[in-house]
Amino acid sequence: MSALWYIIRKTFKNHLKEIIRKPVMLIFYSLITLVLVFNIIASTSLGQDIKSFLQLYWLTGGIFAYITVFIFLFVVVTGTSKGSSIFGMSDVNLLFVSPISPRKILFYGVLRMMRDSFLAVVFVLFMAVPFKRFGVGYGGVLLTFFGLALSIVVLSVVSLIVYSATNGNKKRKLVVKLLFFAMFLPAAVYYALRFFETEDIILSLGDLILSPFILSVPVAGWTAAGVSAFLFGDIVSGLMFLGLNILLGGGLILYVIRSNHDYYEDTLVSAETTYEKLRAVSEGNINSLGVREGKVKITKTGVSGFGASALFYKHIRESFRENRLGFLTVYSLIIAGGAIAVSYFSKDLITVLSTLVWFQVFKVGMGRGQRELFTHYVYMIPESSFRKILWSNMEIMLKALVESVLIFGVSGIIIGAGIGVMLGCIAVLTLFSLVLLGMSFFSMRFTGMNIGKGILLMFYFMALIVFMAPGVVPAFIIGFYIGGVTGLCIGLFIIAAWELIAGLILLALSKGVLHRCDMPTMKPLK
Amino acid sequence: MISVDCISKKYNKLLANDDVSLYVKSGELTVLLGPNGAGKSTLIKCICGLLRFKGTITIGGFDNLTPDAKRLLGYAPEIPALYPMLTVYEHLEFIAKAYRLKDWETYAEELLVRFDMSDKRAKLGKELSKGMQQKASICCAVLPRPKAVILDEPLVGLDPHGIREIKTAITGLKQDGCALLISTHNIESVEEDWDTTCIMKSGKIAAVCRRGEMPEGKTLEDIYFSIAEGAV
Incomplete structure (x- = not known):
């Protein structure tokens, strides 16, 4: 384990050194910190602005929508195509071939993933002012931040297992995709029924958040319900819903560890794909970035124009x-x-x-x-x-x-x-x-x-x-x-x-x- | 055809090219030979007008930044930068349209046959292997029938079949009277066709060797290693 701690320690230290050595990076991080502090101060200077609990539904709906996008990306897109990006290419080349226990390496990968997850939702920390407009203080901002980060960690592990279970099997991939839509079906039907009844988008959303149907969407529904329960002051429900995420994530990690699961292969394709793209870009082929994957149907062909208009x-x-x-x-x-x-x-x-x-x-x-x-x-x-x-x-x-x-x-x-x-x-x-x-x-x-x-x-x-x-x-x-x-x-x-x-x-x-x-x-x- | 006169290029404090001069005649192959970081690619990019520099570069007597010079010049970079969403043939069509070429279709077909890419014409850039991309990139460079062609490390990452095809193409271009400038760090890859070899080290041309004027008993490899390992 000391080797893994060495990598974590050294990476962190070297990153700090790089910030200190490069004035532009130092200025950049200082500015970010200033903006963050300014955000917190500005939010505290605004008066509490709760007009109704309905405002919180917007926030909850936003959290739900944000994680839903990640579920789609992690589970449907990544999970059924190239696996989880839990490891980098340097991990594949140096750690996977080393005599370190795969379980410890997985633990290291989860730590790495947690760091990346925090980065993916760091923007929430800068949203103190809009949150305040919804009547939520900085405590609520931090709660939302941790709730989102946690859900993304869980989804990364789900993605790893989905890839492992569906790799090379078209039928299983289809099942995963159908399950993805099925998860949302009860909530969607309930929302549609409420909307036809109330003819009010916000009220229907509020009803959905308070309904048990939201729980039919794992991770997204649990996080949205958990965070909003905390914001409503219902600590028990909040702990219960966010606890479901922790249970799911922990249970899946335990499953991978206990089943002596060979996750090396499941993470390899993603690590290689990411590495190849970054390498191609750094070597001058920017066009490799953001290229649509999969088969492209070519119908019309040809390039018109003459001279620069081409x-x-x-x-x-x-x-x-x-x-x-x-x-x-x-x-x-x-x-x-x-x-x-x-x-x-x-x-x-x-x-x-x-x-x-x-x-x-x-x-x-x-x-x-x-x-x-x-x-x-x-x-x-x-x-x-x-x-x-x-x-x-x-x-x-x-x-x-x-x-x-x-x-x-x-x-x-x-x-x-x-x-x-x-x-x-x-x-x-x-x-x-x-x-x-x-x-x-x-x-x-x-x-x-x-x-x-x-x-x-x-x-x-x-x-x-x-x-x-x-x-x-x-x-x-x-x-x-x-x-x-x-x-x-x-x-x-x-x-x-x-x-x-x-x-x-x-x-x-x-x-x-x-x-x-x-x-x-x-x-x-x- | 390609005239480089006292070129210097700096990246911040790093002097990548230091007062470099060379001349490539029509129908001649000049090789830029040197280790990684010698300044070969920088010099090539300066000639192609992709980097700013101090000094003078002309192509066929025209300043290298003018449209007249660009019309005479073809270039294939070390990393073939194809458009992922264009087919191979559309790459050629794009070049033909952008360069205002007329009656280019027959030559485009010839190139595809010569580079064994006829069956790849409808493939997208993103679907091609590195070798195929390199060949498509070279086809784009030579389609406007340029009088001067610059290839940056054209044989890197190719399989033996691909290497042979590109070597044959280089010979063909030379026979057609094209001025060729090719950079490489692999001496063997250009041994058969070179006329002049400029050995670069630390941003300078450390030695110029001409075929037929080599010192008695010395090979290009001997001279290269004596320079690269610091004896010269």
């Missing part, structure tokens, strides 16, 4: 082949669904818009045009740099437009917002992508990509604030001065117009960017 038509072909919805992905539909639900309940499009612009930062960064910069083709095509940049980012702009139309079109119609506000929101969100693209190339052009990624990110955000301010400030002043829906519309269109101008200025300032920067390489963290 980049755009290639992206269209890739997008539609990767995903039947084309410009829309499952991820964007989830975001759209959430945004529409929030605007339905808040009766406000601006709150949704101000949240979605931040999502846009990540979406534009992951667009095909930005990924194109990591491979040589875009640099070597004999066309002007500006034309190549423009065409290679056309797809993400169209995507932003389609998503904006979907979100604000549907939300606007549901809540009865005026056409002006809807169009204003669509224009602001779509054109914000143009600013982000312009900013990205501007950062590349003036830093040459030959600086640390942390500093580059800081430069990017600072420049973004500087460039957006001349549009946002007058929009607010004029909007408030005029007031009402007209003021709101005018404010939105001022921002949109400025975004168009700022985006074009930034792109013009980035002229020749492909010749004035080093082709970037991606260095994954692990």
Whole structure:
């Protein structure tokens, strides 16, 4: 066991040393800590805001939905295809062949998994303010954090066992998938019946949370019921429901240990797949990242366009082949669904818009045009740099437009917002992508990509604030001065117009960017 | 055809290329030979316009960053970066469209036959083995019939059959009058066809060997090891 403790100790120590040695990482972690402290202080300064217990149902429903996604990913996707990612490739190469007991190695793997689980839900710690709005203090935030982390640990072990039981057996895989849907069936039927009776989404959700049907969904239902029981002050029920998770996880680990289960093989494929992807990315093949697994049905073929526009038509072909919805992905539909639900309940499009612009930062960064910069083709095509940049980012702009139309079109119609506000929101969100693209190339052009990624990110955000301010400030002043829906519309269109101008200025300032920067390489963290 | 004049490239404090100069004539194969970290890939990326540098690089007399130079240059990187959701043939079609090629289809078919990939034309990039990806990447590089071709470690990770196919293709390109620059750390892989070998060490060209001008009784391997192991 001393060898395993040595790895844990050394890994932790070396990680700390790395943070101290790299100023950017130190700044990054200091900022994270500051934001966390600020969050806690801000949440305590807000008054207790419980209007009704119904607010808690939203929180409980959120927890339920979040873990459900993980159940799907861990059990159905990972469990029936490549097994649990409980171990890394270095563990496979060094530990599996060592004379250390497999049980101890499994224990070490579970510890590793717990660390990763905490990281997967760490975002909850930063949600003190929204939790407070639901009438939940920081104790509730911590409780939710531990509840979610625990459920993810349990699901990782379930995934390991599902893989072991279904590996190479199509019928068993089908059974697991059917079981997955069956688990949700009683809760779904009960919710539908309650909804038809009450015609109230929130009330029906509340009834579901309080009903025994929620317990038909292991892990997700137990965690949601356990956390909300604690928040309602029912300690016994809380302990009981969260205890079910601990019992399930502990029981499964015990089963693996007692049955002398050969879990090495069950974790190998996942470890190798993850390792291969990270290696390919670090060696310059960014396209291997996030590739859809499994068989892809090829119906239409061919690439249109001529010169730089071939980049755009290639992206269209890739997008539609990767995903039947084309410009829309499952991820964007989830975001759209959430945004529409929030605007339905808040009766406000601006709150949704101000949240979605931040999502846009990540979406534009992951667009095909930005990924194109990591491979040589875009640099070597004999066309002007500006034309190549423009065409290679056309797809993400169209995507932003389609998503904006979907979100604000549907939300606007549901809540009865005026056409002006809807169009204003669509224009602001779509054109914000143009600013982000312009900013990205501007950062590349003036830093040459030959600086640390942390500093580059800081430069990017600072420049973004500087460039957006001349549009946002007058929009607010004029909007408030005029007031009402007209003021709101005018404010939105001022921002949109400025975004168009700022985006074009930034792109013009980035002229020749492909010749004035080093082709970037991606260095994954692990 | 490829002219590199006093190139220096720095990554922060690391001097990856230090005042490097070389010239590759049409119909000649120049080999960049050197251990890992010698600066071969950096030099190649500078020539292809993928990295900024100090100095002058021209392709066929044009500055390497101009569209005229890019039209004359083909490049296959060490790690073949294919698009996972495009078929092999669509990769060729994309290159043809992006380079505004005319009547490219027959040559594309020829390339697929030459590299034994005719049956893989409908396979997606993500479905190909490393060797197949490498061959598809080389097909993309040579489809525009460039006058200069740069291959970065083209034989790494290939099986003997794949190595033979690529060696045959290199010979064919040379016979067609193409200027070839190939980097490798495997001396044997280029022994048959090289005209000039630049041995790189620590970002510099430590020695230039020309076939027929080798010192009496010395092989390329002797010179390489004397440099790599620090005798020169």
